[in-house]
Amino acid sequence: MRDSQAVSASVKSPERNDTILYxxxxxxxxxxxxxxxxxxxxxxxxxLRAIIGPNGAGKTTMMDxxxxxxxxxxxxxxxxxxxxxxxxxxxxxxxxxxxxKFQKPTVFENHTVFDxxxxxxxxxxxxxxxxxxxxxxxxQDRIDEVMEIIALTEVHQTNAGALSHGQKQWLEIGMLLxxxxxxxxxxxxxxxxxxxxxxxxxxxxxxxxxDRSVVVxxxxxxxxxxxxxxxxxxxxxxVLAEGSLEKVQNDEQVIEVYLGR
Numbered sequence: 001m002r003d004s005q006a007v008s009a010s011v012k013s014p015e016r017n018d019t020i021l022y023x024x025x026x027x028x029x030x031x032x033x034x035x036x037x038x039x040x041x042x043x044x045x046x047x048l049r050a051i052i053g054p055n056g057a058g059k060t061t062m063m064d065x066x067x068x069x070x071x072x073x074x075x076x077x078x079x080x081x082x083x084x085x086x087x088x089x090x091x092x093x094x095x096x097x098x099x100x101k102f103q104k105p106t107v108f109e110n111h112t113v114f115d116x117x118x119x120x121x122x123x124x125x126x127x128x129x130x131x132x133x134x135x136x137x138x139x140q141d142r143i144d145e146v147m148e149i150i151a152l153t154e155v156h157q158t159n160a161g162a163l164s165h166g167q168k169q170w171l172e173i174g175m176l177l178x179x180x181x182x183x184x185x186x187x188x189x190x191x192x193x194x195x196x197x198x199x200x201x202x203x204x205x206x207x208x209x210x211d212r213s214v215v216v217x218x219x220x221x222x223x224x225x226x227x228x229x230x231x232x233x234x235x236x237x238x239v240l241a242e243g244s245l246e247k248v249q250n251d252e253q254v255i256e257v258y259l260g261r
Contacts, residue, residue: 017081020045020183020213021066026075027237028061035061036072037237043183045080048209050224050245051217053234054258059217062234063185067100068093080182099181103188105168109161113152113171116160117143120175142178149207150174151200166197170204177208184208186216190223202226221245221259233258 016022021043028036036058043049051059064070065077068090077085085093108116121139135143147153150170155163160171169189176184186205190198202223205214209229218224224231224245231248233241235258241251248254 015081016078018044019081020047020079021215022076022078022081023062023065024076024078026062026065026072026077028058028065028070028072034237036065036075038075039234039238040075041232041239041242043213043215045182046210046213048206048214048227048229049216050227050229050231051215051234052219052221052224052231052248052258053240056236057234058237059234060187061237063100063187063215063217066093066183066185067098094179097180097182098185099176099179099183100185101169101172101176101187101189103191105165105172107160107163107168107171107175110159112157112159113147113163114143114156116171117146117174117178120178146174146177149177150204164194164197166193166201169193169197169201173204173208182212184212184214186214188218188220189216190218190220198223199226221249 019042023042024040026036026039027034039058039062051062053059061070065072066085068085068088072086075086079085079096079098083096088096108119111119118135144153147156150173152167152170152174155167160168163171173186173189189201189205193201198220205216205227208214216227231243231245232239233248233251233254240257241248241254249259
């Protein structure tokens with residue numbers, strides 16, 4: 001295992017206000033098992049980052065901590081350089097501008113693509129307001145913009161249940177974009193996709209990044225390669241290696257514990 005102090009030192013190099021996500025010394029234990037072990041890394045504003053690692057490396061727990069589902073035993077998790085997420089619940093974290101997409105898409109299958117995006121508009125509405133709600137011009141424009149980003153304009157009147165697996169994934173990403181998140185956490189988006197859908201998904205995530213920060217947890221190395229992003233390798237709850245995909249693929253420890261020879 002690498003020297004954790006060296007990893008921590010690398011984390012402290014940027015100004016915190018330049019980071020969208022800043023984890024410092026985060027540990028989480030479940031019944032004696034340390035899911036995260038003084039995990040420290042950061043994601044810059046507007047960055048696309050891939051997180052890889054073997055099963056049990058701590059990838060899901062890391063996302064659970066960031067979104068408030070799991071409270072760490074120790075450590076600091078800063079959003080946008082200022083807000084300590086460890087002090088907030090899931091709802092308040094989501095309202096800050098952090099969106100999470102799970103591996104299995106969750107869409108309203110009996111509603112059209114357009115309706116799904118309309119329902120996801122940021123800003124809560126009670127039942128009465130929902131019944132009386134009419135789209136404003138700027139909201140209509142935003143839905144049209146997101147439909148174009150996720151390449152579903154041509155099927156906007158199709159029920160979500162009739163979409164392909166890949167299209168459902170894109171629709172859910174679009175629903176998150178309707179919430180105007182500053183940070184998007186995406187869990188294994190390429191799972192179950194065709195090659196064409198996988199390629200289109202990598203292009204979609206690259207298009208989204210820049211306006212917002214995107215963290216992608218993935219096992220498919222070809223998909224990670226297509227993202228052309230910085231890669232963080234987790235192992236036993238800590239950062240094992242970080243850098244370009246080529247760099248981490250040639251790292252002896254990464255080869256030994258994850259990629260194989």
